[in-house]
Amino acid sequence: MKKFKKLFTALISTATTISLMTGCAAGNNQQASSGSSGGKDGKIVVGFSQVGAESEWRTANTKSVKESAEKDPQIELKFSDAQQKQENQIKAIRSFIAQKVDVIAFSPVVQTGFDTVLQEAKTAGIPVILTDRAVDADPSLYKTMIGSDFVEEGKKAAQWMLDNVKTDKPVNIVELQGTVGSAPAIDRKAGFEEIIKDHTNYKIIKSQTGDFTRTKGKEVMEAFLKSNGKNINVVYSHNDDMAIGAIQAIEEYGLTPGKDIKIISVDGVKGAFEAMMAGKLNASIECNPLLGEQLMQAIKDVKAGKELPKWIKTEEGIFDTTNAAKEFPNRQY
Numbered sequence: 278m279k280k281f282k283k284l285f286t287a288l289i290s291t292a293t294t295i296s297l298m299t300g301c302a303a304g305n306n307q308q309a310s311s312g313s314s315g316g317k318d319g320k321i322v323v324g325f326s327q328v329g330a331e332s333e334w335r336t337a338n339t340k341s342v343k344e345s346a347e348k349d350p351q352i353e354l355k356f357s358d359a360q361q362k363q364e365n366q367i368k369a370i371r372s373f374i375a376q377k378v379d380v381i382a383f384s385p386v387v388q389t390g391f392d393t394v395l396q397e398a399k400t401a402g403i404p405v406i407l408t409d410r411a412v413d414a415d416p417s418l419y420k421t422m423i424g425s426d427f428v429e430e431g432k433k434a435a436q437w438m439l440d441n442v443k444t445d446k447p448v449n450i451v452e453l454q455g456t457v458g459s460a461p462a463i464d465r466k467a468g469f470e471e472i473i474k475d476h477t478n479y480k481i482i483k484s485q486t487g488d489f490t491r492t493k494g495k496e497v498m499e500a501f502l503k504s505n506g507k508n509i510n511v512v513y514s515h516n517d518d519m520a521i522g523a524i525q526a527i528e529e530y531g532l533t534p535g536k537d538i539k540i541i542s543v544d545g546v547k548g549a550f551e552a553m554m555a556g557k558l559n560a561s562i563e564c565n566p567l568l569g570e571q572l573m574q575a576i577k578d579v580k581a582g583k584e585l586p587k588w589i590k591t592e593e594g595i596f597d598t599t600n601a602a603k604e605f606p607n608r609q610y
């Protein structure tokens with residue numbers, strides 16, 4: 278009986294290795310022939326690495342990418358969430374390369390440190406599309422970047438402040454920065470400072486990262502209030518989630534957000550509109566997360582061999598307490 282059993286297991290194990298071999302060999306042949314994975318019934322297989330789920334903006338951005346892919350019969354989406362860690366994005370991109378996807382798209386959590394993995398994608402013959410955030414890398418390593426002009430957003434925030442917090446007395450500003458090293462944090466800071474540099478009574482007296490989240494935005498604002506309290510005139514927040522955290526901190530401190538301390542933010546998410554309609558947030562510069570459709574089109578254009586502009590810029594507006602209620606019904610995120 279024992280002999281039979283041994284023979285039986287030996288037979289099974291050879292059978293499985295053969296099937297695995299032929300399986301992956303066939304796979305390779307199939308891949309070799311179409312030069313890429315060529316998903317189920319010839320779909321374009323896209324590997325997408327998302328920053329995380331840190332903010333309302335990000336949730337809306339993810340929804341837009343997933344819904345646009347689901348709606349598009351030519352696209353098969355493989356989605357990964359990096360929980361705001363660069364090493365997870367690099368791992369995801371490497372796994373997309375190993376799976377021989379047709380296109381890789383991602384929103385780089387920070388600007389630097391992606392050159393090597395982008396070179397690996399290029400060597401593997403897989404085109405890369407950036408969405409939302411840019412990278413400091415050789416432009417030949419990606420086909421295009423679909424996203425906003427964050428410097429412009431910073432400038433709009435400062436200009437709104439100059440137009441609506443008009444004074445030649447000292448204006449003390451505290452700044453809630455986005456994720457350290459990310460394109461939106463670097464550029465929104467640069468744009469804001471560019472505009473206020475000629476108005477020396479407007480001063481950024483404290484600046485610290487809240488990593489684009491409500492929780493950290495509230496914690497940092499609590500620290501600012503502890504050290505500077507009533508001397509703070511304006512909060513400049515790189516996104517609405519941190520601004521909403523700051524609003525909570527200001528209320529708990531016993532001041533009135535939107536009045537005692539003016540708050541200017543970026544994104545224009547639903548939560549910001551609700552705060553503006555309640556008079557607790559003074560302005561939010563729009564940053565459009567609905568990039569899904571543009572991304573799907575860019576993917577198909579790249580697969581069709583079309584040359585794309587290096588930057589497909591999203592158009593964006595400015596919302597404040599004067600137009601929030603009128604605009605609110607049109608908001609999709």
Ligand code: GZL
Nearest residue numbers: 331332334335409461489516
């Ligand atoms: C901007 C995007 C930023 C948003 C934040 O395009 O990268 O990341 O402003 C989000 O809300 O977390």
Ligand code: ZN
Nearest residue numbers: 425563564565
């Ligand atoms: Zn934007």
